[in-house]
Amino acid sequence: MPQKVRIALDAMGGDVGAAVVIPGAAISLKRHPDTEFLLFGDAALINAELAKYPELRAASRVIHTDVAVSMDDKPSQALRRGRKNSSMWLAIEAVKKGEAGVAVSAGNTGALVAMARFCLRMQAGIDRPALAAVWPTMRGDSVVLDLGATIGGDARHLVALAVMGSAMASVLFNLERPTVGLLNIGVEEIKGHEEIREAAEMLRDMNLPQLNYIGFVEGDGIGRGDADVVVTEGFSGNIALKATEGTARQITDFLRKAIESSAIARVGYLLARGAFRQLRDKLDPGRSNGSVLLGLNGIVIKSHGGTDAEGFASAIEVGYEMVHFDLLTKINQMLNRDGALVPEPAA
Amino acid sequence: MPQKVRIALDAMGGDVGAAVVIPGAAISLKRHPDTEFLLFGDAALINAELAKYPELRAASRVIHTDVAVSMDDKPSQALRRGRKNSSMWLAIEAVKKGEAGVAVSAGNTGALVAMARFCLRMQAGIDRPALAAVWPTMRGDSVVLDLGATIGGDARHLVALAVMGSAMASVLFNLERPTVGLLNIGVEEIKGHEEIREAAEMLRDMNLPQLNYIGFVEGDGIGRGDADVVVTEGFSGNIALKATEGTARQITDFLRKAIESSAIARVGYLLARGAFRQLRDKLDPGRSNGSVLLGLNGIVIKSHGGTDAEGFASAIEVGYEMVHFDLLTKINQMLNRDGALVPEPAA
Numbered sequence: 051m052p053q054k055v056r057i058a059l060d061a062m063g064g065d066v067g068a069a070v071v072i073p074g075a076a077i078s079l080k081r082h083p084d085t086e087f088l089l090f091g092d093a094a095l096i097n098a099e100l101a102k103y104p105e106l107r108a109a110s111r112v113i114h115t116d117v118a119v120s121m122d123d124k125p126s127q128a129l130r131r132g133r134k135n136s137s138m139w140l141a142i143e144a145v146k147k148g149e150a151g152v153a154v155s156a157g158n159t160g161a162l163v164a165m166a167r168f169c170l171r172m173q174a175g176i177d178r179p180a181l182a183a184v185w186p187t188m189r190g191d192s193v194v195l196d197l198g199a200t201i202g203g204d205a206r207h208l209v210a211l212a213v214m215g216s217a218m219a220s221v222l223f224n225l226e227r228p229t230v231g232l233l234n235i236g237v238e239e240i241k242g243h244e245e246i247r248e249a250a251e252m253l254r255d256m257n258l259p260q261l262n263y264i265g266f267v268e269g270d271g272i273g274r275g276d277a278d279v280v281v282t283e284g285f286s287g288n289i290a291l292k293a294t295e296g297t298a299r300q301i302t303d304f305l306r307k308a309i310e311s312s313a314i315a316r317v318g319y320l321l322a323r324g325a326f327r328q329l330r331d332k333l334d335p336g337r338s339n340g341s342v343l344l345g346l347n348g349i350v351i352k353s354h355g356g357t358d359a360e361g362f363a364s365a366i367e368v369g370y371e372m373v374h375f376d377l378l379t380k381i382n383q384m385l386n387r388d389g390a391l392v393p394e395p396a397a
Numbered sequence: 398m399p400q401k402v403r404i405a406l407d408a409m410g411g412d413v414g415a416a417v418v419i420p421g422a423a424i425s426l427k428r429h430p431d432t433e434f435l436l437f438g439d440a441a442l443i444n445a446e447l448a449k450y451p452e453l454r455a456a457s458r459v460i461h462t463d464v465a466v467s468m469d470d471k472p473s474q475a476l477r478r479g480r481k482n483s484s485m486w487l488a489i490e491a492v493k494k495g496e497a498g499v500a501v502s503a504g505n506t507g508a509l510v511a512m513a514r515f516c517l518r519m520q521a522g523i524d525r526p527a528l529a530a531v532w533p534t535m536r537g538d539s540v541v542l543d544l545g546a547t548i549g550g551d552a553r554h555l556v557a558l559a560v561m562g563s564a565m566a567s568v569l570f571n572l573e574r575p576t577v578g579l580l581n582i583g584v585e586e587i588k589g590h591e592e593i594r595e596a597a598e599m600l601r602d603m604n605l606p607q608l609n610y611i612g613f614v615e616g617d618g619i620g621r622g623d624a625d626v627v628v629t630e631g632f633s634g635n636i637a638l639k640a641t642e643g644t645a646r647q648i649t650d651f652l653r654k655a656i657e658s659s660a661i662a663r664v665g666y667l668l669a670r671g672a673f674r675q676l677r678d679k680l681d682p683g684r685s686n687g688s689v690l691l692g693l694n695g696i697v698i699k700s701h702g703g704t705d706a707e708g709f710a711s712a713i714e715v716g717y718e719m720v721h722f723d724l725l726t727k728i729n730q731m732l733n734r735d736g737a738l739v740p741e742p743a744a
Contacts, residue, residue, distance in 0.1 A: 122585065160583075188647050198582050201590060235545050235635040236507075238469065243548060243632065269639025273647040282636075285590065288582040289633045290640040292616025297644040300535050300620040308672035318668025325655035325662040 054086045055373045057152055057366060058144035061091030062118035062137040064156030064355045064362070068092070071156065072099035074362025076106045081363070082370050088144050090115060091137040115140060119161045121355055128161030129168060138162060142169045145348040151373030154340075154366050156353035163199045166343055166350045173382070176345040178203065180211050180284070181352060182218055183291070183341040184368075189275025193219040193228075196281075197341055198288035205248035208232065208281055212253060214344045215279040216261035217384035221377050223278065227260060231267030231277030233286060241266065249281075260384055340365030342372065349378050401433045402720045403498055404713060405491035408438035409465035409484040411503030411702045411709070415439070418503065419446035421709025423453045428710070429717050435491050437462060438484040462487060466508045468702055475508030476515060485509060489516045492695040498720030501687075501713050503700035510546045513690055513697045520729070523692040525550065527558050527631070528699060529565055530638070530688040531715075536622025540566040540575075543628075544688055545635035552595035555579065555628055559600060561691045562626040563608035564731035568724050570625065574607060578614030578624035580633060588613065596628075607731055687712030689719065696725050 061071045068091060079085050086109050089096050093114035100107040117136040119128045132139050138157045144150040146169055155162050159181070167179055182195035195215045200207070212230045219228040232250055234242040241247075246266075253263035267276045269290060282290070305326075309319045319326065339361040343350040349372045353365035372378065408418045415438060426432055433456050436443050440461035447454040464483040466475045479486050485504045491497040493516055502509050506528070514526055529542035542562045547554070559577045566575040579597055581589040588594075593613075600610035614623045616637060629637070652673075656666045666673065686708040690697040696719045700712035719725065 124585075160588075188650060201582070233636065235548070235632055235639075238471075241507075269636045269641075270643030270646065272640060273643035285582055286633055286636045289580065289616040289629075290636050292582075293619060293637040293640045294616075294644045296617030296620035297641045298648065299617065301645065301648055303535060304675075305672065308675045309669060312669075312671060315669040315672040318665040318670070318672075321665025322656060322659075322662040322669060323665070324659060325652065325665075328651075328655045 054084050055082065055370055056086045056088065056150045057154060057369055057373070058088040058090065058141040058150035059366070060138045060141040060153065060155035060157055061089045061096050062157070063162075064353065064357065065121065067118070068095040068099050070357065070359050070362050072096060072103065072106065073359035074357075074366060075110070076103040077359060077363035078366040078370065079103075079106050079109055081367065082374075085109060085370060087111070088113060088141070088150050090140040090144075091118065092116065113140060119157050119165075121158045123158060123161050125160040125164035128158070129164055132161070133165070133168065136165075139165050139169065142166050142348070142350060145350065146170055152349040152351060152369035154351040154353060154362075154369045156355050156357060156362060156365070158355065159198060159352060162350065162352055163343065166346055166348075170346040170348040170350070173345055173347055173385070175385070176210055176214070178207060178210075179343055179345040180214060181287075181341040182215055182344050184222065184338060185272060185280075186338060187273055187275030191223065192272065192275055192278055192280060193222070194272060194280045194282075194287065194291070195344065196284040196287045197291050198284045199343060200284045202285065203245070203283045205245045205252055208245060208249035208283065209252050209256075210345070211281045211283075212249070212261060212263070212279065213258070213385060214381065215281055217381040218342065218344065218377070219278045220260065220384060221375065221380045222371070225278060227262045228278035229264045230261045230279040230281060231264050231271065233272070233280055233282035233290070234266035234268065237266045237268060338364070340368035342368060344381075349373070401431050402429065402717055403433045403435065403496065404716055404720070405435040405437065405488040405497035405500040406713070407485045407488040407500065407502035407504055408436045408443050409504070410509075411700065411704065412468060414465070415442040415446050417704065417706050417709050419443065419450065419453065420706035421704075421713060422457070423450040424706060424710035425713040425717065426450075426453050426456055428714065429721075432456065432717060434458070435460060435488070435497050437487040437491075438465065439463065460487060466504050466512075468505045470505060470508050472507040472511035475505070476511055479508070480512070480515065483512075486512050486516065489513050489695070489697060492697065493517055499696040499698060499716035501698040501700060501709075501716045503702050503704060503709060503712070505702065506545060506699060509697065509699055510690065513693055513695075517693040517695040517697070520692055520694055520732070522732070523557055523561070525554060525557075526690055526692040527561060528634075528688040529562055529691050531569065531685060532619060532627075533685060534620055534622030538570065539619065539622055539625055539627060540569070541619060541627045541629075541634065541638070542691065543631040543634045544638050545631045546690060547631045549632065550592070550630045552592045552599055555592060555596035555630065556599050556603075557692070558628045558630075559596070559608060559610070559626065560605070560732060561728065562628055564728040565689065565691065565724070566625045567607065567731060568722065568727045569718070572625060574609045575625035576611045577608045577626040577628060578611050578618065580619070580627055580629035580637070581613035581615065584613045584615060685711070687715035689715060691728075696720070 180196035
């Protein structure tokens with residue numbers, strides 16, 4: 051019998067906590083019955099939810115803790131209050147101990163990054179973690195990173211992101227040598243911050259076998275699918291992600307109002323609703339929820355804090371795939387394919 | 398008789414040049430018959446286009462030059478080749494000489510910013526220019542800046558952007574004290590680059606009469622209309638703008654394909670096409686084309702390089718409003734309302 055995929059959940063994470071996490075796990079279990087869950091958090095709250103999902107209860111083990119990281123905790127506060135004993139920490143630690151293949155949390159990003167870093171430690175050769183997500187484009191999916199784990203960074207950091215991101219894209223999209231672009235405000239060589247131009251030069255000079263560096267990509271090139279992997283430091287990456295989410299929401303909202311304002315448009319909507327449903331599914335942030343924290347000795351998935359059960363299930367699904375396809379090992383192999391992970395900075 | 402609004406056009410700017418600029422001017426003239434144009438560029442090309450628009454020809458003066466800045470010219474190249482004699486330079490210079498109230502160009506951003514800065518010089522108290530645009534939100538329009546004129550910048554630069562942006566918003570939206578937010582990757586005080594946190598502190602401490610600083614705004618807060626003015630340095634601003642444009646295009650494209658794939662959806666589309674047209678108009682980058690270059694002793698409008706005639710007309714319209722309502726003077730008054738423009742950095 052093949053081994054089960056074991057997933058550790060921070061049942062207290064997110065705006066809602068167990069009332070979203072547990073139903074989300076139930077949805078995910080239906081899709082992947084070969085899953086087992088470790089549920090960390092307030093046992094009373096968790097069991098109350100589990101009572102509604104007997105199958106999930108049968109596939110889960112509850113580990114009680116009183117301590118939960120709040121959405122407003124600063125990373126330092128979270129570490130001080132929640133290290134060793136919070137639901138977030140314990141879920142991550144289960145990965146470290148090998149009790150789970152992946153941890154999933156909808157808790158606050160800063161705390162999650164800090165705890166994961168503290169508990170799992172950075173992979174050899176990687177200095178700082180990154181959040182990577184699969185981004186739907188007009189040409190299929192791309193990997194975009196860093197979406198906000200690390201603010202700023204030098205050329206070497208950007209090169210490390212390029213290598214990690216293309217390893218993830220290779221494995222997820224089954225590509226031999228994914229195309230990689232650096233996010234910039236123009237495609238000309240002279241544009242942008244110095245570290246971006248320097249990273250471009252490094253990537254070109256290195257001509258790595260595992261990635262095909264294609265140059266700069268502008269903000270509208272992400273959604274156009276200009277590259278399989280789009281690389282930027284965490285500030286710009288987060289701005290791009292949130293601006294995109296905001297625009298999608300704005301458009302959906304506007305379209306809804308425009309349709310509601312006319313009876314004929316409403317009839318038209320009913321006829322075209324298949325198309326609208328496709329659009330909504332495509333735009334639904336829940337559908338592409340779940341970023342992967344890369345660069346650590348273990349996989350942690352960050353879910354949106356404000357997600358619903360469907361969205362949390364989607365984040366679990368990202369984690370499931372990471373374990374099921376043993377992506378961490380594969381990414382590690384990719385990273386180490388040529389001996390050194392990322393070149394040391396030139397003297 | 399009231400004075401005409403005189404607008405200088407770089408007829409060679411953009412991907413297409415005169416074949417878009419002249420029809421764009423013709424559209425704009427229909428909307429605002431009290432306009433006169435100075436058209437700078439290749440007289441043969443301009444006159445060939447003008448022949449199609451007798452009314453525009455009557456309202457225009459053509460000033461010939463052989464030299465045009467290309468879309469690929471680096472700022473330094475553009476200045477070397479095109480200073481004093483290119484269509485872009487001459488249009489800007491017309492503003493300096495008082496022959497026109499505003500210059501409009503679809504030429505390359507880097508060259509335009511460099512030339513405008515060189516020709517018009519910075520306003521007293523402002524160190525670096527900014528591109529500001531009116532951004533449609535779920536709550537009405539906001540001003541967003543900097544969209545790419547200046548990369549990076551310290552806290553004082555961000556404060557200057559806040560002051561200029563809110564002056565523009567006051568005048569355009571007739572607000573006494575517009576709300577101002579700093580773009581950041583979280584709303585908590587501890588988030589983001591140090592200069593952003595420092596600018597936040599300065600804005601709070603200064604408590605300026607001309608703007609109401611409300612805190613950090615995330616990427617999705619721009620489209621939600623969280624603030625009347627959203628301030629960021631040019632790199633992130635450009636990424637946010639382009640990511641938004643890309644998303645809008647991606648969604649429109651997806652919706653079109655979804656509708657074309659089903660006969661019933663097509664019928665539905667025909668019935669709901671009023672709503673779709675509203676959406677398209679709202680999403681059409683041409684409709685909100687035209688950013689204002691702020692911080693200089695004169696107004697220059699930057700149009701998208703790849704715009705069509707309708708889009709270029711919209712950029713001219715932004716320029717028309719700036720002149721018609723004498724926005725530069727008003728912005729200057731706003732800026733100088735309390736004596737000093739932007740505080741000197743604390744020692």
